[in-house]
Amino acid sequence: MTLTTEKRTLLTIITESAIEELLLKDLDKLGVHGYTISDARGRGGRGVRDATWGEVSNIRLEVICSRSLAETVLSHIQSHYYDNYAMVAFLHDVEILRPEKF
Amino acid sequence: MTLTTEKRTLLTIITESAIEELLLKDLDKLGVHGYTISDARGRGGRGVRDATWGEVSNIRLEVICSRSLAETVLSHIQSHYYDNYAMVAFLHDVEILRPEKF
Amino acid sequence: MTLTTEKRTLLTIITESAIEELLLKDLDKLGVHGYTISDARGRGGRGVRDATWGEVSNIRLEVICSRSLAETVLSHIQSHYYDNYAMVAFLHDVEILRPEKF
Amino acid sequence: MIDIVILFFILGLSAGLLRSELRLPAALYETLSLVLLLAIGLKGGEGLAKQALAPLLPQLGIVVMLGIAQTFIAFFLLRVIGKLNRADAAATAAHYGSVSVATFAVATSWLFSRNIAFEPQLTIFLTVMEVPAIIVGIILARGLSKQTDWRALAHESFLGKGVTLLIGGMAIGWAAGPEGLMPIKGLFYDLFKGALALFLLEMGLIVARQAGELRRRGLFIIAFGLAMPLLSALLGAACGVAMGLSIGGITLLTTLAASASYIAVPATMRLAIPEANPALSLAAVLGVTFPFNILVGIPLYYWLAVKLSGLN
Amino acid sequence: MIDIVILFFILGLSAGLLRSELRLPAALYETLSLVLLLAIGLKGGEGLAKQALAPLLPQLGIVVMLGIAQTFIAFFLLRVIGKLNRADAAATAAHYGSVSVATFAVATSWLFSRNIAFEPQLTIFLTVMEVPAIIVGIILARGLSKQTDWRALAHESFLGKGVTLLIGGMAIGWAAGPEGLMPIKGLFYDLFKGALALFLLEMGLIVARQAGELRRRGLFIIAFGLAMPLLSALLGAACGVAMGLSIGGITLLTTLAASASYIAVPATMRLAIPEANPALSLAAVLGVTFPFNILVGIPLYYWLAVKLSGLN
Amino acid sequence: MIDIVILFFILGLSAGLLRSELRLPAALYETLSLVLLLAIGLKGGEGLAKQALAPLLPQLGIVVMLGIAQTFIAFFLLRVIGKLNRADAAATAAHYGSVSVATFAVATSWLFSRNIAFEPQLTIFLTVMEVPAIIVGIILARGLSKQTDWRALAHESFLGKGVTLLIGGMAIGWAAGPEGLMPIKGLFYDLFKGALALFLLEMGLIVARQAGELRRRGLFIIAFGLAMPLLSALLGAACGVAMGLSIGGITLLTTLAASASYIAVPATMRLAIPEANPALSLAAVLGVTFPFNILVGIPLYYWLAVKLSGLN
């Protein structure tokens, strides 16, 4: 059996919980209507964020979308957030069914 | 140093927490004996699922397995769950050590 | 619009929460200074780890780094942990901005 | 005077409707519901220790029939008047045939603060009434289909969190008696109202989240959410009078009948009738019936109990 | 004798500095802060029920001015003496112009255990003083820029968790009165000090985590973290005397002035002044000012209140 | 009469074995253990405030020897009779040489409800006995290897959550005395048994999860899990008599000896002896010894204490 899958891009953003709502509003405006969030902790250029309390906790946000939308979002967050917030983002291709959905 | 890794497929399923046990039973029957789950929240075609209480919380399930098993699982959940449950799934290749394990 | 992204490797390690600190110390020595952790549960060769209490809970650790560092870490954990701990690890390529950061 | 716990519900509801950032940690909500379920069970069991259990059997038969009747009525209304599809009608009907522990807790608290006694078996009724509607609902959706995994369903129903804690609490209360319970009263009795207050704060927030769905669904679902508890209340009150319960007991059984499940039933229906839309049932149960019952219903059901028991 | 709740703070601080593995679950910390905020609100509301509210309006005007004045002074010190950049100075100043609920709770607990009464409106002052500093801080950073989303900000400020619970608690306490509150005193009053003790245990752990940042920042931030509350305390005490508050009331208003926010303000500043470094503000507020206030400040402010009200 | 807290354990155990869906949130379990550890520490420290500490030193020497002796005996039995490999035998032995706070809490609760007094230093014994077995266990597995990171281990042992809270609680209780503790008794004393009941509910669920492993392991592990606490109890009782403890004190020391760690030791062993199988140790400790001790052991140890102290 072979399944016919289609390619989409998975964009993962790891950032401060503090800006969750702000970020979701931006995503909505850019045309992202589906996403998944998990709570996370970590370490990076802005130090240890170990989720011991709200100030220093992270979220891990995933969006499956077209390559071009992923790039739009990525360059938006690069220009709006990278300078001032703990934030890391990356892309890679994934295969999905239901291409009309993403 | 170069490590000899092998290719497997990583299948990620995001769905309602309510069906966790049901889904795990199905996976077991299809031959999946290893998986990882994190709690998640999100938004999609079936609206906002923000984990404010059990009814509207998601899980994020990952399975590393052969391409063919991943396709079997994917088409199983497509036919059994996609119509009635909040669910998103996607595949991509990963490299692993210990090929006998997956 | 096309964004110029660069390739890095994403290393994901799923293992027992009990060794989180130990593992982070090792990573630090190997030169990994950025990582993200989420809590997880799962099942594998060492049985069901359903996070019902601390003993049987997992973490899911992600590191974005160069291919060679990822391989160094992978072979380190293979020789130091695979025999005695519940642990699974895998690699795949991702695209990032800010190549100097990873 | 309006009960203090209700004020917490109103606070939660207002905060939710005003989109306040107030959230309760999920672990707190689960802890509170655990403590409330155990406390209700313990209190019930303590009372049951003082009486013979055999005479209760026929009463249990009556409340099972009551739950079944309610489910059928609700199904009929939803299908014929509401024109819902079969799955949605059956699933929603099951919610209304079953009961709400939170509503029960508010009613006992209302009675306590007015020094109105009630029979200890009401806690058993609460436990027993959780399940029959689930089974009826599934049959209404599927017929007596071979596809339904009845074993899994029985497990789901009888060993769900709520029933386990209620039965467990009753067993402990029954075995330990008032003496034996003394050392843990500090947690389960003295803090009961405080825990209920916090629980209702969260319920207010949850109810507020139904506003959008209600607006989308229009009038029928609101009308049903108001009419159904009133109908059920009449049935419940009649049963209470028939059983010869005290005024407090009738009030509670009426409240049980009028209440609709929003924990056990949705979880089971999600698995047993996947094609039913859970948002629809919850909008009616949480968005309309639950607030109606605790804000207006309980005093009304008490008034009804007084009237009806006067007739006797 | 040192207050028992302070001993828990010292335990947390020591455990943190010794790198003990002690952690409190995040849900516990959130639950404790929820209970403390509600309890403070309820107690305040209960007191307010007994008095006319209109005469309080001018007092509210004074405390708003007090918060604004503190923010300006702090900004001046940080910018001119500390040579901080504008964003950091403004954001940190906003923390100091606002108030800390935990510090307030410790002070009320200190007064209670010495049987020193205070006016119920202090809880309103606590609530009212949370917000003005935020607005002033943003204006100091941005000017009256069109870019600032004032609507979102107002929402953030007035419907944040803290303000919602304080106002909600006051409303409930006011509506229910002492009688109505009785059934929930088991949770909100009898457990208050125990909850505060656990909360301060966690605060100790959090404060210990600031040690590294403080070491990196050097002396100025420590000096500012000590001097600013003393300055604010003088202003606060003067306002208290001017309003004709009791000794307990003056002590509390002085404590409020001296305290600096570490919950509401950091969250808002993170969004409103993104380029400000949150680690810097928190190192001062949590690493210096909070421990100073609860360990040394409160008795000092009481002494000040006694002296000043003697002058009258 | 069986203690009420034990009934909660039985409820949890039954629910677990029947595969009920009952779960407690992890944050609740952590909160309960935090409160219990602090409460035990506070109560102990309060008692210690009333007596000279120097005379206790030789007693501490005795209990350290007791823990070491138990570890050696357990290792011998597991290695020679059980034919376990060295790592498994050493790791499991360390569990049995150490102590269980939950078992201690049940025993104090058992004594309290029978009005049997005991010496306050028992809390110190509890704290002191946590650690030596860990060190002996590691030496038994590795010899005095240079590989072992003793610094990290000491940190792990002395600054683990349990020891921090016990020592911290004792220090606070000692410093504050009965007067000072008054305001927090509502939380730490009045709710102790309720918290213990909920904790044991969760313990029941955890114990039930060991059933599978026990079935796989066969008889030896069950026999060892029953015999070892009895052996240890004899040693413990003898030490208690030798120290001249009261009957309550002997009972508690016997219980401590008979108990086996399932929190601190497993966590440390996982890091120090990675090749040991944690499922094996936990099956014995949680699946057999813990339930045996709280269901049967404690009354038995009391009986033993009465008999032996009669001999004196």
Ligand SMILES: Nc1ncnc2c1ncn2[C@@H]1O[C@H](COP(=O)(O)O)[C@@H](O)[C@H]1O
């Ligand atoms: N190299 C990395 N690999 C994985 N996650 C990272 C990495 N660097 C940073 N992060 C995550 O991204 C968050 C923000 O990073 P930063 O802006 O570098 O402080 C951190 O708290 C980590 O959770």
Ligand SMILES: Nc1ncnc2c1ncn2[C@@H]1O[C@H](COP(=O)(O)O)[C@@H](O)[C@H]1O
């Ligand atoms: N485009 C997307 N990208 C990432 N996650 C998604 C996306 N769409 C949906 N999800 C997740 O999958 C869940 C179910 O999706 P749906 O069935 O579309 O409601 C949502 O609650 C999200 O957590």
Ligand SMILES: Nc1ncnc2c1ncn2[C@@H]1O[C@H](COP(=O)(O)O)[C@@H](O)[C@H]1O
């Ligand atoms: N095939 C798999 N796919 C995804 N996660 C796995 C898989 N096998 C194991 N895991 C995860 O890795 C942990 C340790 O695996 P193991 O060492 O096989 O017991 C498990 O508890 C799971 O969370």
Ligand code: NA
């Ligand atoms: Na009903």
Ligand code: NA
């Ligand atoms: Na201030």
Ligand code: NA
């Ligand atoms: Na022992």
